[in-house]
Every structure is written in C-alpha cells, then in structure tokens.
Amino acid sequence: MSFDLAARLAERRAADLYRQRPLLGSPQGPLVEVDGRQLLAFCSNDYLGLANHPQVVEAWRTGAKRWGVGGGASHLVIGHSTPHHELEEALADFTGRPRALLFSTGYMANLGAVTALVGKGDTVLEDRLNHASLLDAGLLSGARFSRYLHNDPASLATRLAKAEGNTLVVCDGVFSMDGDVADLRGVCAEARRHDAWVMVDDAHGFGTLGATGGGVVEQLGLGMDDVPVLVGTLGKAFGTAGAFVAGSEELIDTLVQFARPYIYTTSQPPALACATLKSLELLRSEHWRREHLAALINRFREGAASIGLQLMASDTAIQPILIGDSARAMALSQALRERGILVTAIRPPTVAAGTARLRVTLSAAHELAQVDRLLDALAQCWAQLPAESF
Numbered sequence: 001m002s003f004d005l006a007a008r009l010a011e012r013r014a015a016d017l018y019r020q021r022p023l024l025g026s027p028q029g030p031l032v033e034v035d036g037r038q039l040l041a042f043c044s045n046d047y048l049g050l051a052n053h054p055q056v057v058e059a060w061r062t063g064a065k066r067w068g069v070g071g072g073a074s075h076l077v078i079g080h081s082t083p084h085h086e087l088e089e090a091l092a093d094f095t096g097r098p099r100a101l102l103f104s105t106g107y108m109a110n111l112g113a114v115t116a117l118v119g120k121g122d123t124v125l126e127d128r129l130n131h132a133s134l135l136d137a138g139l140l141s142g143a144r145f146s147r148y149l150h151n152d153p154a155s156l157a158t159r160l161a162k163a164e165g166n167t168l169v170v171c172d173g174v175f176s177m178d179g180d181v182a183d184l185r186g187v188c189a190e191a192r193r194h195d196a197w198v199m200v201d202d203a204h205g206f207g208t209l210g211a212t213g214g215g216v217v218e219q220l221g222l223g224m225d226d227v228p229v230l231v232g233t234l235g236k237a238f239g240t241a242g243a244f245v246a247g248s249e250e251l252i253d254t255l256v257q258f259a260r261p262y263i264y265t266t267s268q269p270p271a272l273a274c275a276t277l278k279s280l281e282l283l284r285s286e287h288w289r290r291e292h293l294a295a296l297i298n299r300f301r302e303g304a305a306s307i308g309l310q311l312m313a314s315d316t317a318i319q320p321i322l323i324g325d326s327a328r329a330m331a332l333s334q335a336l337r338e339r340g341i342l343v344t345a346i347r348p349p350t351v352a353a354g355t356a357r358l359r360v361t362l363s364a365a366h367e368l369a370q371v372d373r374l375l376d377a378l379a380q381c382w383a384q385l386p387a388e389s390f
Helices: 005-014 053-069 076-078 082-095 105-119 132-140 153-160 182-193 249-258 270-285 288-307 326-338 368-384
Strands: 030-035 035-041 101-102 124-129 142-147 167-172 197-201 229-233 241-246 317-325 345-347 356-361
Touching: 005 229, 035 317, 035 368, 053 270, 076 288, 082 101, 082 229, 082 270, 101 249, 105 132, 105 197, 105 241, 105 249, 124 153, 132 142, 132 167, 132 197, 142 153, 153 167, 153 182, 167 182, 182 197, 197 368, 241 249, 288 317, 288 368, 317 326, 326 345, 326 356, 326 368
Parallel strands: 124 142, 124 167, 167 197, 197 229
Antiparallel strands: 030 035, 101 241, 229 241, 317 356, 345 356
C-alpha cells in the first residue's frame, strides 16, 4: 500500500481549500512586495508596527556583534545568555509576576506549559475556538481532554463538575480567527469554584490591550491568583519572535524541570532577545501606538458597516469579514489583490465549515488614508462579488 498524496492534494484544490505561500520580498510593513508586486497589506500580526522599527533593527545588529547569531545549545546546557536572562526579567516586570521563561516559539510555550502541568489522571478543559497549539497540547498531555462551548462559562462549569485530578482550564485571551476577547472573568470565577487553574494564551492581546499594553488580564483587572499561567508571544505586537510564560517562582521552576519543548530545544539567538528588549521598551513608552490602532479599528468598523459587510464581534486589531463560502472568500481576496490590496482568505479547517472569512488585521503602522483605501476597494469588490450558490 502506498500513500496517495496526489489524491489528497486534488481533493483540497477541488474544495477551494488549497493553500499557497505568498513570497515576501520586503520587510514587514503596510506596503510590502509580494510575489514581485507592491501591495498594501492588511494581514500581518505586526500590530504595533515594530517588526521593522529602526531602533529594534539596530538593537538586533548590535546584539549580533556582541553575542553572535546563534544560541548554541539549549538553555540548560550553555545556551542561556545574559540577554535571555535580562529579557526574562523585563517580561516578569512587564506582567507584574515574579518570573518569566522564554520559549523559542508560541507553539512550544503552549505545548510545554500544558504537558508539564497535567498528565494521565488529570483534566484539561479548553475553549472550542482555542488556537491549534493549545488544542494539540491538550491532546498530547495524556490528561482527560474536553472542549467547552466558545466563551460560555456555563458550559465550562458543566465540564468542571466532572473533572478529575488536577484541572487546568485553557483559553486564548484574544481569539485569533474571530478577534473577540475571552470572557475571562466568567472563566476564572468557574475555575475558582472548582479549584482549577487557569492558563491564558494572550498572543494577540499583549501590547495592544490594557492601559500599558499588558493584555487582556490587565484590561480586565485580573491577577496571578485568577490566571496562574500567562503566555505571550513575541512575534506579534512585539515585532520579533519567540514566546514566554509568566507566573510564580514555582511555576517557572516546574517548567524548567518538566517542559520538554523548553528542555530539548536550542535557545533563541541572543541578538533576538536584544531586539525584543528594545521593542518592549518602545511598547511600554510609546502609548500613541495603541491609541492610533484603536482609531484605525473604529474607522474600519464604521466604514465596513456602511458597506453592509458582516463583521464579527471584535474590538481588537483582528477584524474578520464573514463570507461563509470558501470560493467566495477566495474570490473577494483575489479581487482586492487585483486592486493592490492584500487580505488573506481564511478557510476550513482553520475555521469551521461554512464560516470562511477575510481576516483583516490592522497595525499602528497603517495610516487612516490606507484604511480608507481598503474600505473603498471593499465597497467596489463586494458589489461585484457573485451571489452564493446553494
């Protein structure tokens, strides 16, 4: 018997679900070169416009001259350099927690935290719309794994009543495909009633939400007693790469001892930590970035509503336009691209069947005029989009 890969690929093409990688020929920014053509992009997670910031680039360059370009080994062998340690201390201060631990990717941070905390005989409960890395972590942990209805504390309570062993409740802070914020107050209240821990992956909230950019937990006034395990990524609002887990001394020590994706992975390049330290400094000092981003979000939502587009319930930088049919979503994305605008169509299995969408993401690097250009193009393309066939 052989693997019929050609048939699998053909099925994906026929269902309008085939994925292709755009080739980026420029740094991140509102105006990018993709596949040899300059486009106005609304599909990057560089929410604060720091990925190509001159000071962040210079910090990387200076760091590379001082520390070289490779981590060299895992953190526990000889890969834990001074910039890594300084960044962990800065992230702990930023989150108001005793310690933080760096991971090479967000996927690894989620996988490491969940699998280190629960296992056979325990329970892990997750929001149905959690990121794939969280769902995979739950499945791989060996714990009893169940998903509760999206943003539904009552559904969570039903599952908590049946939980066994140590129980970990896991959810995104901002849901990456819908852009809505987790009902963390409700989640934490139910977890407290059932003596469960809460873990939040605030990949899309850090930097953009909260009075100082501290994310959803800060915005909702929650603390470490409410959310003992706080995860953030550095490749979105921070503009660099990697991730971290912030929490108590005991939590971080536990991850150092038991989180396999941390133990068995080469550390980030120290120069990357140098760059992230600079981006964190800018994130904390330049509040205008969050203010400008909020203005862009309001402008887009008002304009999209006037066109008649079906937006989802999001006040974040993620602004999905619900289309439904994958072929229509692809057609709208292509029509925008023909007008010089890049917005990605998101299709199953990333989202549920029948909920294909255009995922518009806004950045503090965008100008109001660029958002208006997007809205004008959407109005033209939406009017010409063929009706959905049943």
